[in-house]
Amino acid sequence: MYMYLPIALTSVNYLVVVGLGLAVGLLSGLFGVGGGFLMTPLLMMIGIPPTIAAATDANQIVAASASGCFSHWRLGNVDAKMGILLTLGGFAGGAVGVQIIKILRAAGGADFLIKMTYVLMLGGVGSFMFFESLAALKKNKQAPAAKAAAAAPAKKGGFLSSLPLQTHFEKSGITQSAIVPLVLGVFVGVLAAIMGVGGGFIMVPVMIYLLRMPMHVVVGTGLFQVLFTCIEVTILQAHQNHTVDFFLALLLLIGSVFGAQIGTALGKKLHGDQLKILLAMIVLAVTVKIVLELVLEPSLLLAYAGGH
Amino acid sequence: MKTIMNRMKQWGAVAAALLGLIAFSASTSQALTAEVSPREVEITMSYHGAKLTISGQSAASDDLVLKISTEPRDTAMKRYGKAAGLVWMKNGTLEFKGVPGVYLLNTTADLQRILDDASLAEYRLGYEALGKAVSIEDLKGEPVDHDKWFDQFIRLKEKEAIYGIKEGTITRQHGENGNTFKIVVDWPYQAQPGTYKVELLAVNSGKVVDTAATSFEVKRVGTAAALSKMALEQSLLYGIMAVIVAVVAGFAVGAIFKKGGGAH
CATH class of the missing domain: 1.20.5 (Single alpha-helices involved in coiled-coils or other helix-helix interfaces)
Incomplete structure (x- = not known):
């Protein structure tokens, strides 16, 4: 029942860890997010040191997103062109974000600022998605066909269409300047680096509301982007900080690759707005949990260094 | 005897005073011995802690205190505080100077009853005595409420099972093989690989009258x-x-x- 983790230096019940992988992998397949914002705290709860929890989770997400991405690719849900632009932007943004955080840390009081940004961001994104998809679901009941038609065409004209490098994104069915996803990628990368998360839960709403991509393509493309980001993070963490526990990752990914498949299959049965409202509810639940942690006095006032 | 001599070296000045007592206790009864089994705890993939058996001989009239610990070291920990008077966050770092990585005590009776305060302090037995030997510094130079933070430190370490005080857990037998004692310690999987020292103290009339020491190693093997x-x-x-x-x-x-x- 127990397995010793040679890097984390602790012993875990492997059924629990595989179960965690399965649950978070399911969310990946369903929503196109990595799920790090859920997995890292869960790992810390079972006794994994924070730095190792975060780094190993990235390794696990590689497997879950590869699994989900593979299936979504076959379903024609991955906009690779869009995904590559967002990923490139994300890499650049991540590098900028790391520098910003160094400057903020040196100035002091950064952690408070970061935590507040995180809470506001999660709460804001979650609430917006919740109410938007709730309204859409209500409308949808009355006229499902009209809704589908209304959501499809991207906004034409104005500033965005005057930008150079206008590109047609076939899978998403939109025409957009290549600069737009690049810039949005940078934006998400900066935020993700500052908050110490993968950024899936920001990238997904960005694709839905700013790039106006269809929900199922958002999920497939989100997984594509998460896959490449987490490959980079895993190698960097293993090389520079020695914080990737391969055995822990292995246990997690045994669960998550299957979870991602189940999530993908389940996602096919759900409407885009149903997916959105579910994701919104999870994001809001995480927000509430973080707010409670901030407001209630911790049972222990000491902790090991690391983590976010 | 070799282990006794090692112990002597570590306590320098105290050694001279103790020698007389050891000679005394050895001549009146029997020598204090301690053996740990296994000497090497191997961390394999299925490792989930181990059972350590510590046994030996001691004088029938003495109480025993067994301490398993590491050399004192310095450890930095994050501390929670209220940021902006509103929210709980990790907003400072405390350095605990001179804390052992593991601190497990087992005894034949209540520590407070069998040892006087001076002896408790000298051998760092019990959290109160350990706390007095530890200094806590705030990295920003802010004043530190020593008792509060040392108490938090102990709670964290006890939660991880690497600190613990169990009184009255050592069992003794008096028979043909002389006076023997034995205890089985649940060795926590949370304890990191390394060398651990085992110290056995014989106690009489509030004082430590004899000591014996040994050690064991915890290491990762195989995959x-x-x-x-x-x-x-x-x-x-x-x-x-x-x-x-x-x-x-x-x-x-x-x-x-x-x-x-x-x-x-």
Whole structure:
């Protein structure tokens, strides 16, 4: 029942860890997010040191997103062109974000600022998605066909269409300047680096509301982007900080690759707005949990260094 | 005897005073001995802690205190505080100077009853005595409420099972083989690989009258050892391997599900 983790230096019940992988992998397949914002705290709860929890989770997400991405690719849900632009932007943004955080840390009081940004961001994104998809679901009941038609065409004209490098994104069915996803990628990368998360839960709403991509393509493309980001993070963490526990990752990914498949299959049965409202509810639940942690006095006032 | 001599060296000045007492207790009854089994605790993949048996001989009239610990070291920890008077956050770092990595005590009776305060302090027995030997510094130079933070430190370490005081747990037998004692210690899996020292103190009339010491080692073996070595020495290769395994596993399971008709 127990397995010793040679890097984390602790012993875990492997059924629990595989179960965690399965649950978070399911969310990946369903929503196109990595799920790090859920997995890292869960790992810390079972006794994994924070730095190792975060780094190993990235390794696990590689497997879950590869699994989900593979299936979504076959379903024609991955906009690779869009995904590559967002990923490139994300890499650049991540590098900028790391520098910003160094400057903020040196100035002091950064952690408070970061935590507040995180809470506001999660709460804001979650609430917006919740109410938007709730309204859409209500409308949808009355006229499902009209809704589908209304959501499809991207906004034409104005500033965005005057930008150079206008590109047609076939899978998403939109025409957009290549600069737009690049810039949005940078934006998400900066935020993700500052908050110490993968950024899936920001990238997904960005694709839905700013790039106006269809929900199922958002999920497939989100997984594509998460896959490449987490490959980079895993190698960097293993090389520079020695914080990737391969055995822990292995246990997690045994669960998550299957979870991602189940999530993908389940996602096919759900409407885009149903997916959105579910994701919104999870994001809001995480927000509430973080707010409670901030407001209630911790049972222990000491902790090991690391983590976010 | 060799182990007794080692102990002597560590306590320098105290040694001279103790020698007389040891000679006294040895001549009136029997020598104090302590053996730990196994001497090497191997961390394999299925490791979930171990059972350590510590046994030996002691004078019938003495009480016993067994301490398993490491050399004192300095440890930095994050502390929670109220940021902006509103929210609880990790907003400071405390350095605990001179704390053992592991601190497990077992005795034949209540520490407070069998030892006087001076002896408790001298041998750092009990959290109160240990706390007095530890200094806590705030890295920003702010004043530290020593008792509050040392108490938090103990609570954290007890939660991890690497600190603990169990009184009255050592069992003794008086028979043909002389006066023997034995205790089985649940060795916590949370304790990191390393060398641990085992100190046995014989106590009489509030004072330590004899000591014996031994040690054991906890180390990773087999796959666990090879993997941790690779993670440190060939970290880039290790990272790439971790990624390749993850990608292959992901694609493989994706392909299996496709075959199984999971996708249309």
